[in-house]
Amino acid sequence: MPLSPLRLGVNVDHVATLRNARGETFPDPVRAALLAIEAGADGITAHLREDRRHIRDDDMVRLKQEISTPLNFEMAATEQMLDIALRIRPHAACLVPERRTERTTEGGLDVLGGHDHLRVFVSELARGGVRVSLFIEPSSEAVEAARSIGAPVVEFHTGAWCHAALAGETQRAAAEFARIGAAVLRASGLGLECHAGHGLDFETAEAIAALPQIAELNIGHFLVSEAVFIGLGPAIKKMRAAMNAGRARAK
Numbered sequence: 001m002p003l004s005p006l007r008l009g010v011n012v013d014h015v016a017t018l019r020n021a022r023g024e025t026f027p028d029p030v031r032a033a034l035l036a037i038e039a040g041a042d043g044i045t046a047h048l049r050e051d052r053r054h055i056r057d058d059d060m061v062r063l064k065q066e067i068s069t070p071l072n073f074e075m076a077a078t079e080q081m082l083d084i085a086l087r088i089r090p091h092a093a094c095l096v097p098e099r100r101t102e103r104t105t106e107g108g109l110d111v112l113g114g115h116d117h118l119r120v121f122v123s124e125l126a127r128g129g130v131r132v133s134l135f136i137e138p139s140s141e142a143v144e145a146a147r148s149i150g151a152p153v154v155e156f157h158t159g160a161w162c163h164a165a166l167a168g169e170t171q172r173a174a175a176e177f178a179r180i181g182a183a184v185l186r187a188s189g190l191g192l193e194c195h196a197g198h199g200l201d202f203e204t205a206e207a208i209a210a211l212p213q214i215a216e217l218n219i220g221h222f223l224v225s226e227a228v229f230i231g232l233g234p235a236i237k238k239m240r241a242a243m244n245a246g247r248a249r250a251k
């Protein structure tokens with residue numbers, strides 16, 4: 001059976017982090033998105049956080065206007081973000097948890113406790129023609145809750161696995177990767193499209209690409225970090241090659 005293609009979503013949040021560090025207009029995340037697409041990105045992801053620490057409202061408007069690929073709008077499940085998303089009408093929206101004091105997205109959505117609250121957002125966004133994904137922990141409970149909420153897509157938070165791999169904690173990394181594999185199997189068995197992201201680098205992207213049920217990887221911080229040294233285009237091309245190598249091993 002032919003393998004599903006594996007899409008690369010490039011997250012441009014941290015180009016905006018660098019821009020905001022000095023309150024300038026550069027580097028522009030929209031320019032980064034256009035370069036990323038030229039280098040082979042299948043889509044662009046941007047997280048409009050409530051505190052606007054990196055991506056700002058105008059960035060999201062310009063991304064929608066200027067890019068030729070799908071835009072994946074990451075957002076907290078709040079009324080304000082829902083209004084903005086329905087005004088901008090991205091191709092997709094990914095509901096993510098946000099805690100004001102967090103340095104980065106620390107975990108997946110509380111799809112069990114927040115079930116009824118999230119259900120409203122999923123149906124409102126779907127009614128607006130926006131494909132909705134839920135950013136969840138790699139667990140069967142979260143998958144089943146996401147399915148009952150009605151989202152067609154789940155994105156698995158790969159942070160715990162990536163951090164363990166980076167720290168050389170091989171046993172913990174193997175256990176976390178097994179969690180991801182089991183959750184992906186459960187999700188695809190329920191007919192959900194599977195995405196993954198957070199903390200991925202060349203090695204972990206190649207490893208997770210070998211899971212045939214994964215349709216999309218969203219990668220940002222590492223690519224922007226690599227871009228500092230080798231350029232954004234070469235970093236994306238290298239990531240694409242790593243993903244292709246992993247997908248070639250998928251069975």
Ligand SMILES: CC(=O)[C@@H](O)[C@H](O)COP(=O)(O)O
Pocket residue numbers: 011013047049054074096103104105135197198220221
């Ligand atoms: C949801 C996710 O994992 C990424 O979009 C992440 O949120 C990047 O932005 P931060 O680094 O601000 O968390």
Ligand SMILES: NCC(=O)COP(=O)(O)O
Pocket residue numbers: 011045155196197198199200218219220221222
């Ligand atoms: N949803 C994950 C994402 O968009 C990028 O996360 P990261 O690669 O910046 O950690």
